[in-house]
Amino acid sequence: MKTYKQTFAELKRAALIPFFVIGDPDFDTSLEIIKAAIDAGADILELGIPFSDPIADGPVIQKADIRALAAGMDIEKAKDFIAKIKSYRDIPIGLLMYYNLIFQYGIEKFFADFAKAGVNSVLVADLSIDDVDEIYTPARKAGLDTVFMVTPNTETDRAKKIASKCTGFIYTVSLLGVTGGRETLSDMVKPLIAKLKSITDVPVCVGFGVSKPQHAVELAKAGADGVIIGSRIVKIIEDNLSDKKSIPAKVSEFLADVKKQLG
Amino acid sequence: MKYSGRFGQFGGFYVPEVLIPALEEMEKAFYQYYRDKKFTAELDTLYRDYAGRPTPLYLATRFSELVGFKVYIKREDLLHGGAHKVNNCLGQGLLAKYMGKTKLIAETGAGQHGLATSMIGALFGMQTKIFMGSIDIERQSVNVHKMKLCGAEIVSVTGGTCTLKDAINEALRYWTSNVADTFYLFGTACGPHPYPTIVKHFQSCIGIEARAQCLEKIGRLPDIVTACVGGGSNAIGIFSAFLDDKNVKLIGIEPAGKGLKTGRHAAPLAAGTVGILHGTKMYLMQDKYGQILDTESISAGLDYPGVGPEHCLLKDTKRAQYFAVEDRDVLDVFDIFTKCEGILPALESTHALAWVYSQKDKMPADTIVVVNLSGRGDKDVDIVERNRNPAPSKHSS
Numbered sequence: 001m002k003t004y005k006q007t008f009a010e011l012k013r014a015a016l017i018p019f020f021v022i023g024d025p026d027f028d029t030s031l032e033i034i035k036a037a038i039d040a041g042a043d044i045l046e047l048g049i050p051f052s053d054p055i056a057d058g059p060v061i062q063k064a065d066i067r068a069l070a071a072g073m074d075i076e077k078a079k080d081f082i083a084k085i086k087s088y089r090d091i092p093i094g095l096l097m098y099y100n101l102i103f104q105y106g107i108e109k110f111f112a113d114f115a116k117a118g119v120n121s122v123l124v125a126d127l128s129i130d131d132v133d134e135i136y137t138p139a140r141k142a143g144l145d146t147v148f149m150v151t152p153n154t155e156t157d158r159a160k161k162i163a164s165k166c167t168g169f170i171y172t173v174s175l176l177g178v179t180g181g182r183e184t185l186s187d188m189v190k191p192l193i194a195k196l197k198s199i200t201d202v203p204v205c206v207g208f209g210v211s212k213p214q215h216a217v218e219l220a221k222a223g224a225d226g227v228i229i230g231s232r233i234v235k236i237i238e239d240n241l242s243d244k245k246s247i248p249a250k251v252s253e254f255l256a257d258v259k260k261q262l263g
Numbered sequence: 264m265k266y267s268g269r270f271g272q273f274g275g276f277y278v279p280e281v282l283i284p285a286l287e288e289m290e291k292a293f294y295q296y297y298r299d300k301k302f303t304a305e306l307d308t309l310y311r312d313y314a315g316r317p318t319p320l321y322l323a324t325r326f327s328e329l330v331g332f333k334v335y336i337k338r339e340d341l342l343h344g345g346a347h348k349v350n351n352c353l354g355q356g357l358l359a360k361y362m363g364k365t366k367l368i369a370e371t372g373a374g375q376h377g378l379a380t381s382m383i384g385a386l387f388g389m390q391t392k393i394f395m396g397s398i399d400i401e402r403q404s405v406n407v408h409k410m411k412l413c414g415a416e417i418v419s420v421t422g423g424t425c426t427l428k429d430a431i432n433e434a435l436r437y438w439t440s441n442v443a444d445t446f447y448l449f450g451t452a453c454g455p456h457p458y459p460t461i462v463k464h465f466q467s468c469i470g471i472e473a474r475a476q477c478l479e480k481i482g483r484l485p486d487i488v489t490a491c492v493g494g495g496s497n498a499i500g501i502f503s504a505f506l507d508d509k510n511v512k513l514i515g516i517e518p519a520g521k522g523l524k525t526g527r528h529a530a531p532l533a534a535g536t537v538g539i540l541h542g543t544k545m546y547l548m549q550d551k552y553g554q555i556l557d558t559e560s561i562s563a564g565l566d567y568p569g570v571g572p573e574h575c576l577l578k579d580t581k582r583a584q585y586f587a588v589e590d591r592d593v594l595d596v597f598d599i600f601t602k603c604e605g606i607l608p609a610l611e612s613t614h615a616l617a618w619v620y621s622q623k624d625k626m627p628a629d630t631i632v633v634v635n636l637s638g639r640g641d642k643d644v645d646i647v648e649r650n651r652n653p654a655p656s657k658h659s660s
Contacts, residue, residue, distance in 0.1 A: 052554040053428065053540060055435045056279045062422060074552050099277055100539045104553030126277045126542070130264060151281040153442065162280075176281055177440035 002090045004120055004145055004168045007043055008203045013262050014220035015043040017205060018255060019096065019230030021064040022047050022081050023073030024237055029244045030068070031081065033237065035088055036248035041259035044092045045085070046207070046228055049078045051098040056125040058180030060231040063238060075105055079117045086118035094147055094168065095122045107135060111142035121145040121168040129162045136165060147171050150196060152188035163200035169226060170196060172206045174219075181231045182209035190222045197223050213261040220262055229258065264290060268456020271579060273572035276455035278542045282435070285442040290457040292362045297464060306357055313386065314342050314349045316468060320476035320633070325603040326616075330623040332630035335485065336606070337473045337501060339637045346609065346638030347469060347497045348379035352448060354465030356383035359446035366445040367391045370434040372399055372427035372493070373564030373611065374406025375638055376450030381415035383448075391415040394434040396426040399563045405642050424557045427493075427567045431541050451494025452571040455542025459499075459572050466500025473633055474504040481631060489514040490635035491614040492532070492585065493565035495574045497637035502583060512584065515574060516614040518560035519587035529558035530587040531570050532578050538569075545569045546578070561590040561650060562610035564638075588617040594652050596620045597640065609638030610646065 007015060018037050023030050034045065048054075050065035050073055057065070073081075082093060095114065102110045102124065114122065121144055124135060129148055139146050145168030150159050153176060163170055172193065175186035186209060196204045206219045207228030216227040233251055240247045264287055268274045276286055296302040310316040318338045327334045339347040359367060367389045371377030377393040384391030393410055397419045400407050407417055418437075423429040431454070438447045452462040470488075477485050488505050490498035492515035505511045520528035528534065531546040538547035540555060548556040548568040560566040577583035593610060596617040601607050608616055615634050626632075640647075 053423065053432055055432050055541070056439070058436070069554065100547075100549070100553040100555075102553075103537075103539055104549070104551065125279055126539070128276070128278065128280050128283050130283070131275065131277070149280040151279075153284045154280060155284070158283075173281060176442060178436045 001118065002092055004044070004092050004203070007092050008225055011043060014216070014224050015205065015226035016041060016255065016259050016262060017044045017046050017226050017228040018042050018233050019046040019048065019207070019228055021050050021061065021068050021234065022078045023050060023068035023071055024064040024234065025067045025241055025244060026071040027073065027077065027081065029247060031084060032248045033251050034085055036252040037255055038089050038091055040252040040255040042091065042255060044094065044226065046094045046096050046230070047082070049075060049095060049097045049101055051101060054098060056178055058178040058231060060181065060234050060238060061179050064234045075101055079113060082114070082117040082119060092120045093118060095119055096125060097122065099124050099127045108138045111138045111144055115142035115144050119144065121147045123147040123149065123171055129158070129165060132165050149173055150192070152176055152186070152192050156195065156199070159196065160199050163196070163202050166202045169203040169205045170200070172196060172204050173208045174206050175209050177208065179208050179231050181211040181235060185209065185215050185218060189219065193219070193222045193224055213258045216258050217261050264456065265294070266290065266456065268460065270459070270572045270576040273544050273575040274456060274459060275544050276542055277539050277544065278455050279439065281439050282442065285438065286455055286457065288362070292358055293457055293461050296358060296361050302357065302361060306354060309353045309357070310350070310468065314353060317472045318342060320473055320480060323604050326600055329603060330620060332626045332628055332632060334619055335631065335633045337469060337633060337635045339469060339497065339635060340606070340609065340612070340639035344375070344379045344382055345641065346375040346379065347466060347500065348376045348450065349382065350468055350500070351450065351462050351465045351496060352376070352379040352383040355448045355461065356387055359389065359448065360387050362446065364444060364446035365389055367448050368394065368434055368437060368445055369448045369450060370394045370427065370430040371450065372430070372566055373562065374399065374403035374410065374642065375564060377410050377415070378406050380448050381410040381413035384415055385413045392418055394418045394420055394430040394437070396420050396424070396430050398425040399427065399430070402646055403563055403642055426558070426563065428555065435541070451496040452499045452573065453494040453541065453543060453545065453569060459543070462496050463499045463503060463573065466496050467503045469497065469500040469635060470502060470504030473501055477633065484508055484511050485631040485633045487512045487514055487630070487632045489516060489615045489618060489632060491516050491565060491611045491637065492570060492574060493518070493529070493567050493611065495571035497635050499571060499573055501635040502577070506582065513577070513582065514618065515583055515585045516618045517585060517587040518562060518565040518614055519589040520559040522589055523587060527559040528587065529560045529566050529568065531568060532574065532585040533587040540569050543572050545572050545575050561593060561646065562614070564609070564611040565614065586618055588614050588621065590650070591652050592617045592621070594647060594650060597647055607640035608636055609640045610643045612637045613640070
């Protein structure tokens with residue numbers, strides 16, 4: 001199974017990391033969309049298991065969660081979904097999700113089962129480094145890498161502590177706020193990347209508000225090891241629900257453009 | 264964070280990283296000021312002169328006769344704003360002022376917390392934004408109007424079930440983007456640490472007063488103290504003073520909505536399982552996968568899938584007992600109590616009264632029960648009218 005380490009070592013440029021909600025807008029379409037994203041050059045996938053109350057997400061991803069849940073996605077099907085992607089291509093997959101789903105599944109069992117399904121890491125949006133002990137050992141025992149978030153208001157000492165617990169990459173939140181497309185990059189992000197680069201060798205991947213190919217290029221120039229694009233892509237799904245078959249090609253076109261500009 | 268904010272296995276602070284500095288700042292400020300002489304003197308003055316504390320402990324004579332034992336009412340309904348919410352809002356509002364914050368945000372269900380926050384926003388000259396589910400805006404329009412009159416901006420939340428849970432989601436999201444200058448004035452003894460502790464502290468005046476009033480008026484402690492439980496702030500406020508009085512039974516009443524068996528209720532202590540939502544581990548209404556279930560209660564203020572972490576611990580340790588009453592019983596007792604006493608109880612508080620009424624003729628005559636009447640029912644007159652239990656009718660329609 002391909003690791004983050006291998007992926008970052010092989011890449012001569014920033015990794016392209018699209019985010020999708022698993023099962024949005026339905027199981028089959030979602031699978032086709034993600035296959036298209038892989039073919040368009042995604043280096044890593046960031047996938048969300050839909051939750052009824054996603055407090056870290058803006059309206060676009062909230063709606064995607066609702067669509068996926070309404071179409072019947074649940075945690076068991078998500079596991080099958082991931083296995084299907086892995087059998088299509090051996091690409092690193094990071095989950096980004098909310099703690100209650102893991103807690104109900106059973107923490108140890110969750111990490112073990114999803115490691116088996118082919119996941120590389122699980123980022124829990126509402127679990128901070130203060131509670132790292134609840135998931136770190138189960139994750140490592142299952143052979144998973146760990147990923148935690150750093151935000152622009154994270155103090156340096158705390159950022160160091162977070163970095164020391166990240167074996168996969170640091171999920172660097174570009175702004176103060178929730179997920180969602182933005183016209184311009186936050187002016188907080190470049191100093192944050194510089195700070196993280198000065199305190200750790202762990203790869204720094206940037207997400208939240210990354211919406212345009214130009215944003216990706218700017219972040220890569222600023223030293224980001226990966227760019228995570230979520231709401232901008234999920235919006236393509238939202239805007240084309242009346243013609244679901246057209247979505248994979250449209251997502252592919254957007255990602256190919258980002259990829260090309262990343263060089 | 265200096266403290267873990269745990270109540271046994273419950274509580275904690277399960278929030279996105281971006282909110283941690285704000286919660287740390289709040290925890291630090293709370294422990295710096297909550298015993299500070301100047302702060303407490305200022306708060307005591309506001310409690311007395313602005314809110315109307317202490318509130319009376321009233322022997323409900325006719326209702327007592329009806330049920331066959333003595334029922335004392337802690338009159339939080341007489342407070343400015345019409346509910347206990349002002350206690351917490353003055354405390355947190357003053358904390359915000361001491362912290363140099365200039366903007367307040369709050370969620371609200373019934374509108375009582377939103378109104379109390381709006382009042383305090385006006386009082387301290389702070390810009391105030393209230394997040395409220397669109398369904399709640401409709402069913403509590405009087406409070407919405409009052410909030411606007413106080414100068415608050417109302418943000419209508421249309422996500423999810425359009426009620427309190429969704430208002431909290433949206434307030435948290437807004438706070439994430441505005442952490443630097445905005446104080447999130449959380450309304451109940453729930454949510455991430457340090458809120459359960461802060462809210463309990465600022466509501467503990469209810470219990471401290473009630474306990475002293477019992478000793479003074481009755482010459483002994485009550486046998487039972489009861490209160491309604493949504494998030495649980497008025498209940499923890501009155502329970503807190505009696506926790507060490509082992510002979511005083513503490514009874515919290517949850518909303519059973521259309522009935523526990525129907526699933527259409529908001530009673531996580533009675534029928535929920537342990538989970539994590541809105542930053543805290545608590546009993547929660549959720550499906551087997553951990554998706555949060557829709558809740559239902561005639562009282563918007565109790566219409567919430569979770570419950571404060573300290574109540575969860577009190578349930579597990581059996582220091583408090585929790586029961587649930589259905590909407591239809593609440594509506595009946597709303598009428599019965601009002602006709603007995605000439606006091607309109609809030610539908611939230613009526614849950615506690617309905618439990619008391621369910622004990623009619625079942626307890627010895629010298630039993631003393633203290634009910635926390637956490638709010639007044641003026642806001643509920645329309646909703647009671649719309650939902651009145653159908654009287655037997657000759658005509659079929």
